[in-house]
Structures are given as structure tokens and as C-alpha cells.
Amino acid sequence: MPSTSYLTAVLVIVFTITLALRALPFAVLRTLRGSAMARQLSVRMPVGILAILAVSALHGTITQDPDALLYALVSVAVTIGVHLALGRRTILSVGLGTTVYVILLNAL
């Protein structure tokens, strides 16, 4: 088992780098605030970043179970369908989509 000092060192490294990556851009942005570019990016980025997160989460799911590609795609379709058809209730859409995936993966 790794020593406690090694584990502590990892925790310190992880904390420092992650916090720096989250905080430094805000400091840089303060000088850019009000620029047309920063304003445009703030409007245009969210949808794209969310889509990228969705695709990479899907990719991660499929890498864990390579046979599950079809199940995952069906479950994504269910999630989208439920969300659009049943009034955009996030918990319901995520819950049903995940339930379908877990059932397909474990039962078939």
C-alpha cells in the first residue's frame, strides 16, 4: 500500500493544479472584460461545451462496455424523447434514460 506521505503529496498536487486552472482564467478575464470577443465567447460557448461533455461522457460509457453502443444510443434517444415530450423535467428524463440503460445492459 502506498505510504501516507505519498498519498498526501498527491492530494496537495491535485488541489493546487485544479484550483489554479479554475481560478487563473478569471484573473485574466478581468482585463478582457467588456471586449467584444469575451462577450461573444460567453454567449457562444455554453451550448457547444455541454454538447462536447455529453459526447465524451457517452464515449466514456461505451469504452467501459464496448458491447453497449446500441444500448447507449437507445438510452440517449429515450432521454431526449422523454425530455422533449414530457415537459423538460430534468430529473425524470435523466432517471428514465439511466434506468433504461441499466436494464438493457444488465438484463440482455
Added chain:
Amino acid sequence: MRDSFSAGLGIFPLGIALGLLVVQAGLPWWLAPALSLSAFAGSLELLLVGMMATVTPLAAIALTVFVVNFRHVFYAFSFPLHLVKHPVAKAYSVYAMIDEAYAVSASLPESERSARRLLAMQIACETYWVGGGLAGVALGAALPAPIKGLEFALCALFTVLTLDAFRSRQELPSLLLAGAGVTVALVLTPGIALFTALLLFVALLLARHALTARRPAEETADA
């Protein structure tokens, strides 16, 4: 609080997975909450457990953290930190700017955002994450095998949030650019696809900005 329930549905099972993994890797149980508090970044923590179990050199760990978490740099552009006035609250909000918190805030229209709502959501997310980790540690001994497929909740959550963000801001070109970026990234660098995709997406957005910014400038020059 209500904003965070759906995120919690993705976060809590992932926390359980982390706790289980820590126990299965033979690492001390306190590592699950300690990792969750120090990194507070799900995908990275799952990755780190394996690396720590094999005592990977610290430099390699530092590089991994940098690459995997580099995406947070891009969140600053559109994360509504300006709403939070109190310095301590501001610092917490930056520390707790996880994917899910960014995603939930990005899917809300401008008019529905507030500092209170943002912070409550972030604190709730952290509670789910640490709580999930502890539950996973507790389950570790009892359960013969984890329930397969729960990680899909994360994918479903991001899918739904994309739909909502698209409704509040019709940005089809951005969506297409993101699609192009993520496709190229998955083909060329499947190992670090998220990192490459975000980098490509931002590069494409900057190119688009440069193209659209020049046109009105020329028009005024003509007039």
C-alpha cells in the same frame, strides 16, 4: 437546491463508484472524501485511484491532472461568477466550479440566475459527491459487484442540459462547431478526447469571431 437534484442523480452514483474503487484498489477509505474535497472533479478522481494504487510518479500525476482538468480554463468565459459578490463565496464558487455546476448554470437563462441559487447548487453538488464517496466506501465490503451502467446518468444529464441550453440560446453554428471538434478529437486522440475537443472548439469559435468581426468593420470603412 432543486437545480442540483438532477445533477445529484449523476454525481451520487459516480461518488459511490469512486468509493468502491478506492476500497477495491486497497487504498485507505479516507482517500475517497479527501480526493473529493481536494480535487472535486469526478472523472479525474476515478483516474487517479488507479494511478495511486500503483504509486505512479508524482510528476506523471501532475501532468495528468493538468491535461484532464484543463477544460476548466474555458468555463471562466461563461460561468456567472460576477453574480457572487462576497469574496469568500466567490472563492468557494471558483473552487467548486465542476462540470455539473457549470453545466447547470449554463443551461439556465440569464434572468433566472442568482448568487444564492448558484452557491446552493454548488454546495449541494459537493455534498452529493462526498456523500456518494462515503456510501461507496461503506458498500465496498458488502456488495459483491457494483451495479453496471449507473455511469450513464452523467451522459444523460449532459444531454438534457445541452437541450435546455439550446432552447434558451439558439446557437446552431456553435453546436455544429462543437460537433466537428469532438468528432476530430475522438478520431485523432481518443485518450484525451475531451481536452482536444475543447481546444478545437475554442479555436473554431475564435476563427468564427475573427471572420464575423472583420465584416462589419469593412462596411463602416466603406461608408
